Amino acid sequence: MLTFRIRNIGIMAHIDAGKTTTTERMLYYSGYTRALGDVDDGDTVTDYMAQERERGITIQSAAVTFDWKEYRINLIDTPGHVDFTLEVERALRVLDGAVAVFDASAGVEAQTLTVWRQADKHKIPCVCFLNKMDKPGASLSYSLESIKTKLKANPVLLQIPIGSGKGFIGLVDLITKQRMVWQGKSWADDGRLFESRVLEPTDDPELLEEVDQARGGLIEQVADLDDEFAELLLGKYSDNFDAVPAGKVSLNCTILAEWLCALQHVVFPSIFFFLFNPKTLIGNARSCFQFQEAVRRVTLARKGVPVLCGSSLKNKGVQPLLDAITAYLPAPNERNHDLVRWYKDDLCALAFKVVHDKQRGPLVFLRIYSGTMKPQSAIYNINRNGTERMSRLLLPFADQHVEIPSLSAGNIALTVGLKQTVTGDTIVSSKASAAAAARRAQKGAEEKRGSALSNRESSSLVLAGVEVPDPVFFCSIEPPTMSKQADLEHALNCLQREDPSLKVRTDPDSGQTILCGMGELHIEILHDRIKREYNIETHLGPLQVAYRETILQSVTTTETLDRTLGEKRHIVNAELTVSPWSESATGTSYYIAYEEEVEAQISAEVREAVDSGVQSGYLQGPLLGYPVQGVSTVIRSVHVEPGTSLAMVSACISRCMLKALQQASGQVLEPVMALEVTVGEEYLSSVLGDLAQRRGCVRDIQSRHDNKVLLATVPLAEMMGYSTVLRTLSSGTATFSLELASYEPMNPQAQTSLLNKMAGLS
Numbered sequence: 001m002l003t004f005r006i007r008n009i010g011i012m013a014h015i016d017a018g019k020t021t022t023t024e025r026m027l028y029y030s031g032y033t034r035a036l037g038d039v040d041d042g043d044t045v046t047d048y049m050a051q052e053r054e055r056g057i058t059i060q061s062a063a064v065t066f067d068w069k070e071y072r073i074n075l076i077d078t079p080g081h082v083d084f085t086l087e088v089e090r091a092l093r094v095l096d097g098a099v100a101v102f103d104a105s106a107g108v109e110a111q112t113l114t115v116w117r118q119a120d121k122h123k124i125p126c127v128c129f130l131n132k133m134d135k136p137g138a139s140l141s142y143s144l145e146s147i148k149t150k151l152k153a154n155p156v157l158l159q160i161p162i163g164s165g166k167g168f169i170g171l172v173d174l175i176t177k178q179r180m181v182w183q184g185k186s187w188a189d190d191g192r193l194f195e196s197r198v199l200e201p202t203d204d205p206e207l208l209e210e211v212d213q214a215r216g217g218l219i220e221q222v223a224d225l226d227d228e229f230a231e232l233l234l235g236k237y238s239d240n241f242d243a244v245p246a247g248k249v250s251l252n253c254t255i256l257a258e259w260l261c262a263l264q265h266v267v268f269p270s271i272f273f274f275l276f277n278p279k280t281l282i283g284n285a286r287s288c289f290q291f292q293e294a295v296r297r298v299t300l301a302r303k304g305v306p307v308l309c310g311s312s313l314k315n316k317g318v319q320p321l322l323d324a325i326t327a328y329l330p331a332p333n334e335r336n337h338d339l340v341r342w343y344k345d346d347l348c349a350l351a352f353k354v355v356h357d358k359q360r361g362p363l364v365f366l367r368i369y370s371g372t373m374k375p376q377s378a379i380y381n382i383n384r385n386g387t388e389r390m391s392r393l394l395l396p397f398a399d400q401h402v403e404i405p406s407l408s409a410g411n412i413a414l415t416v417g418l419k420q421t422v423t424g425d426t427i428v429s430s431k432a433s434a435a436a437a438a439r440r441a442q443k444g445a446e447e448k449r450g451s452a453l454s455n456r457e458s459s460s461l462v463l464a465g466v467e468v469p470d471p472v473f474f475c476s477i478e479p480p481t482m483s484k485q486a487d488l489e490h491a492l493n494c495l496q497r498e499d500p501s502l503k504v505r506t507d508p509d510s511g512q513t514i515l516c517g518m519g520e521l522h523i524e525i526l527h528d529r530i531k532r533e534y535n536i537e538t539h540l541g542p543l544q545v546a547y548r549e550t551i552l553q554s555v556t557t558t559e560t561l562d563r564t565l566g567e568k569r570h571i572v573n574a575e576l577t578v579s580p581w582s583e584s585a586t587g588t589s590y591y592i593a594y595e596e597e598v599e600a601q602i603s604a605e606v607r608e609a610v611d612s613g614v615q616s617g618y619l620q621g622p623l624l625g626y627p628v629q630g631v632s633t634v635i636r637s638v639h640v641e642p643g644t645s646l647a648m649v650s651a652c653i654s655r656c657m658l659k660a661l662q663q664a665s666g667q668v669l670e671p672v673m674a675l676e677v678t679v680g681e682e683y684l685s686s687v688l689g690d691l692a693q694r695r696g697c698v699r700d701i702q703s704r705h706d707n708k709v710l711l712a713t714v715p716l717a718e719m720m721g722y723s724t725v726l727r728t729l730s731s732g733t734a735t736f737s738l739e740l741a742s743y744e745p746m747n748p749q750a751q752t753s754l755l756n757k758m759a760g761l762s
């Protein structure tokens with residue numbers, strides 16, 4: 001498949017917006033499935049884990065490859081629940097474009113904001129799909145407004161719905177003026193057959209006027225965003241865009257339009273009813289290509305987001321969405337992936353997901369950025385610094401996979417046989433190729449910055465990565481008997497390779513195994529998977545919140561390390577200052593600086609050892625041993641006697657850090673969550689009353705049709721078991737989403753009671 005015909009896209013949204021239902025329709029219309037899967041019946045292709053089917057939610061992202069017309073689409077269906085944010089992050093890291101699915105009756109919801117921010121971070125061009133247009137409360141204008149105000153995006157509306165609620169029957173494409181009506185009278189109709197023709201003067205006058213107005217607005221909007229299109233319009237066609245001829249569009253476009261017309265007649269006669277004159281189509285296609293190309297440029301430049309609508313459940317509007325994916329979202333070669341230039345034509349791929357298969361062992365999903373991958377070949381894993389052999393290469397098709405002889409850049413591959421590789425690892429063809437890329441990267445970066453880079457800096461340039469969020473919850477996990485401890489360790493190892501947001505550690509005091517996860521649901525699903533997939537009935541201790549620590553004062557300390565190991569004497573003297581650092585109050589990051597003379601005096605190796613000592617000092621705070629944030633460290637002096645090992649330098653700095661942090665008035669920071677509750681007005685006061693008892697702080701109460709949307713911040717420690725309480729308070733009608741907002745200082749009273757509790761005093 002030629003690269004420009006590939007689309008690597010993700011489907012992302014708030015929980016329950018209809019991602020899985022939309023994906024199922026895409027698979028069905030593309031011919032990959034013969035029956036329509038249904039989340040409510042638990043028989044979808046992409047939600048294949050037992051827990052996903054039982055709960056009707058997506059937990060793991062599933063990669064599916066299918067063809068639509070002359071394009072290959074690699075699609076990843078991502079989870080909407082905030083506990084599985086990492087799955088979305090991993091998918092976005094390797095995607096070129098995304099479809100954001102919205103419930104058209106709710107517009108932008110809390111988790112939509114999160115995934116949108118993630119897509120923004122990776123600069124991913126998006127298309128919006130307003131799903132559930134069949135719902136009585138569906139509103140195009142409300143959804144568009146919320147995209148503008150909440151996502152701060154620029155929606156470019158490309159379709160007008162025909163009918164609303166249960167009367168929603170189809171769409172008019174504002175670029176082509178095609179009127180698409182899904183014929184099926186029954187809700188069970190599969191939507192493959194639909195009528196498609198150009199709007200005619202005899203059509204409903206109200207619809208004609210609405211389309212004219214919306215199309216006029218669209219032309220103006222695109223002209224504002226795209227100079228090339230504006231130039232075209234400013235000429236003699238300013239009064240009548242429909243009259244713009246092929247003009248600047250290359251001959252290829254005209255030929256393509258004619259070819260498309262012929263192809264649609266020949267290949268899909270049973271699918272489409274073409275009730276229009278082919279000449280009109282060609283004329284339209286010529287101007288439409290210019291129009292479409294302009295919308296494409298706007299989308300790729302991320303100056304606007306195309307908005308389409310439909311109802312996946314009722315099988316309406318999914319084929320035009322597939323067309324929009326191929327028309328507006330980028331091909332792999334249209335995205336600037338930094339890594340590619342250092343590897344040139346050598347293989348470079350990123351492992352973004354690992355799944356354990358009982359028969360085949362670990363299956364690793366890779367996005368290939370450059371070069372070609374072949375089965376039965378050795379690859380070099382830069383992160384693990386090791387060579388591994390891949391036995392088979394597969395195209396991912398949910399839980400079934402097709403074997404292939406080779407796969408080139410731009411594709412998503414599934415490999416069998418890689419036993420060491422974990423999520424986030426960079427895979428290249430050999431150690432030599434990694435070294436060559438590092439040399440190129442070093443040269444490039446030095447030219448840009450005008451000075452030499454350390455080894456660490458230059459090797460990090462040739463690594464792709466996936467950011468793993470820090471877990472907010474943890475609990476102990478115990479096997480039923482000690483004889484099962486080894487099995488449990490194996491299960492946890494496998495699960496950790498699949499899911500880097502799961503962290504496992506051993507409590508230094510009790511020796512217990514500790515599970516750290518992203519939320520209650522995350523831990524619950526892991527517990528369930530250990531039971532079902534590894535046959536171990538484990539016992540979980542009470543769920544606890546992962547706090548952080550910071551300091552309130554600046555302190556300068558010195559430390560001397562003088563140790564003799566064997567024949568060698570190691571001597572290090574250090575002085576440093578720790579201070580509160582406000583810029584990192586919301587993040588996990590910290591800051592390390594060196595006084596000028598120190599910087600000039602120490603070697604790059606000693607500097608790396610000092611950095612690593614400071615970082616290890618940040619790992620355990622002085623109050624409760626939680627990680628430290630919001631602290632800057634300035635290294636004032638470092639004296640290292642000849643013959644001293646670098647490990648001793650790190651150890652001395654780390655001890656100095658601990659001493660300084662202990663004297664700097666520690667403060668516990670607690671995770672505070674952004675809470676969004678959608679609740680009927682009649683239950684609002686009980687939900688508010690309950691929130692007040694949870695130290696909640698209400699930020700806003702908005703109206704959404706008949707419901708109220710309550711926005712609040714609440715300490716995570718107060719939110720255990722909230723779903724059950726909310727269900728009771730609202731007779732099961734309210735929904736909520738919870739997302740980490742920031743780490744905030746605990747008030748002195750709450751902090752004292754936490755410290756007492758941890759010390760076993762209360």
Ligand SMILES: Nc1nc2c(ncn2[C@@H]2O[C@H](COP(=O)(O)OP(=O)(O)OP(=O)(O)O)[C@@H](O)[C@H]2O)c(=O)[nH]1
Pocket residue numbers: 013014015016017018019020021022039040056057058059078079080081131132133134135310311312313314
């Ligand atoms: N009325 C209506 N309901 C829909 C539509 N699409 C999906 N649904 C329903 O909405 C619910 C959620 O659908 P899913 O496809 O599982 O949504 P999702 O976004 O994949 O959900 P998660 O994976 O859990 O985040 C199911 O009950 C679907 O039947 C639609 O177009 N109209």
